Amino acid sequence: MSLSDFVIRRPDDWHLHLRDGEMLKAVLPHTSADFARAIIMPNLVPPVVTCSDAEAYRARILEAKPECDVFEPLMTLYLTEGTDPADVELGVKSGLIKALKLYPAGATTNSDSGVKTIENIYPVLEKMSELDVPLLVHGEVTDADIDIFDREAVFIDRVLDPIRQRFPKLRVVMEHITTSNGVEYVKSAGDKTAATITTHHLIINRNAYLVGGIKPHYYCLPVAKRESHRLALREAATSGNGKFFLGTDSAPHPDTAKESACGCAGIYTSINTLSCLAHVFEQDNALDQFEAFASLNGPAFYGLTPNEQTIRFYKTDAPLDLPAKFAVQKEQVSVFDPGFALFWRHEAINA
Ligand SMILES: NC(=O)N[C@@H](CC(=O)O)C(=O)O
Numbered sequence: 564m565s566l567s568d569f570v571i572r573r574p575d576d577w578h579l580h581l582r583d584g585e586m587l588k589a590v591l592p593h594t595s596a597d598f599a600r601a602i603i604m605p606n607l608v609p610p611v612v613t614c615s616d617a618e619a620y621r622a623r624i625l626e627a628k629p630e631c632d633v634f635e636p637l638m639t640l641y642l643t644e645g646t647d648p649a650d651v652e653l654g655v656k657s658g659l660i661k662a663l664k665l666y667p668a669g670a671t672t673n674s675d676s677g678v679k680t681i682e683n684i685y686p687v688l689e690k691m692s693e694l695d696v697p698l699l700v701h702g703e704v705t706d707a708d709i710d711i712f713d714r715e716a717v718f719i720d721r722v723l724d725p726i727r728q729r730f731p732k733l734r735v736v737m738e739h740i741t742t743s744n745g746v747e748y749v750k751s752a753g754d755k756t757a758a759t760i761t762t763h764h765l766i767i768n769r770n771a772y773l774v775g776g777i778k779p780h781y782y783c784l785p786v787a788k789r790e791s792h793r794l795a796l797r798e799a800a801t802s803g804n805g806k807f808f809l810g811t812d813s814a815p816h817p818d819t820a821k822e823s824a825c826g827c828a829g830i831y832t833s834i835n836t837l838s839c840l841a842h843v844f845e846q847d848n849a850l851d852q853f854e855a856f857a858s859l860n861g862p863a864f865y866g867l868t869p870n871e872q873t874i875r876f877y878k879t880d881a882p883l884d885l886p887a888k889f890a891v892q893k894e895q896v897s898v899f900d901p902g903f904a905l906f907w908r909h910e911a912i913n914a
């Protein structure tokens with residue numbers, strides 16, 4: 564399909580890092596301008612572990628939101644071995660908590676309080692299964708003897724599959740999948756299992772951060788893999804299959820923290836995600852599946868209705884002039900550079 568103009572329901576972001584304080588104030592308007600809702604990742608320092616943490620964080624998010632934007636933060640809890648099933652029950656039943664996030668200890672940014680022994684959270688998983696609240700997983704093992712490029716595939720065998728066998732009714736989202744193994748597993752796993760895919764993993768492979776010098780702004784976790792995996796993600800995202808939906812994993816870090824001898828993981832895409840995605844779907848002749856990926860499949864999995872508002876995309880002759888960086892107090896945050904010019908703009912129709 565080749566178009567210069569099309570309309571979709573307003574999208575949601577099913578995996579987003581907003582951080583806190585000044586960073587929250589700087590990044591939230593980028594998301595609330597384009598997305599109606601977002602699943603808010605709980606990996607603050609210290610993490611969002613209890614309902615009262617989540618309630619306070621939600622209030623700070625709403626405080627930072629531009630008044631004119633309609634945006635609903637969907638709160639999550641960070642699972643630890645001390646998570647209390649009774650607190651989870653209260654949070655889910657009150658409507659505050661929409662999902663719980665499993666970080667294997669040490670797997671990614673701010674995951675030190677994550678889970679070391681998965682069996683220790685089985686009572687919480689049992690409760691979540693009963694409440695029908697989704698488990699979101701950062702799907703990588705952290706064992707030192709497992710090569711970083713294999714960590715997602717090994718996680719499926721060692722952690723995810725055993726959880727699914729033990730809790731067959733538990734809803735599970737494999738977050739930010741990066742491999743054909745992830746795609747195949749999710750496809751084969753029954754309707755309780757889904758996956759988010761980021762914008763950047765549809766665009767870059769591992770050459771982006773390794774060829775021609777080390778490129779810290781393309782470093783994220785899970786790391787982008789070889790080209791065949793990127794193509795598998797493209798196929799999944801553009802197929803219309805309801806198990807795959809957008810989670811940008813937009814993850815801001817100050818440039819000083821990324822451009823370092825030990826640079827941290829995370830790519831910031833909130834500003835240009837929709838333009839990048841329209842480019843990707845057009846390239847794959849799949850603009851007719853864009854709405855499913857960005858606006859329909861996520862709400863369906865979470866049991867929510869899709870947004871009523873719509874947005875119109877239109878292609879312009881001149882490339883978009885988006886900022887390469889933005890300031891947060893004295894720091895700069897670099898925006899994801901897709902490596903090609905962007906021509907797709909969008910505007911709200913009935914926001
Ligand atoms: N994706 C990343 O590379 N980083 C995320 C954490 C995460 O989602 O794993 C972050 O919080 O910076």
Ligand SMILES: [Zn+2]
Nearest residue numbers: 671701784785
């Ligand atoms: Zn993660």
Ligand SMILES: [Zn+2]
Nearest residue numbers: 580604812814
């Ligand atoms: Zn993330």
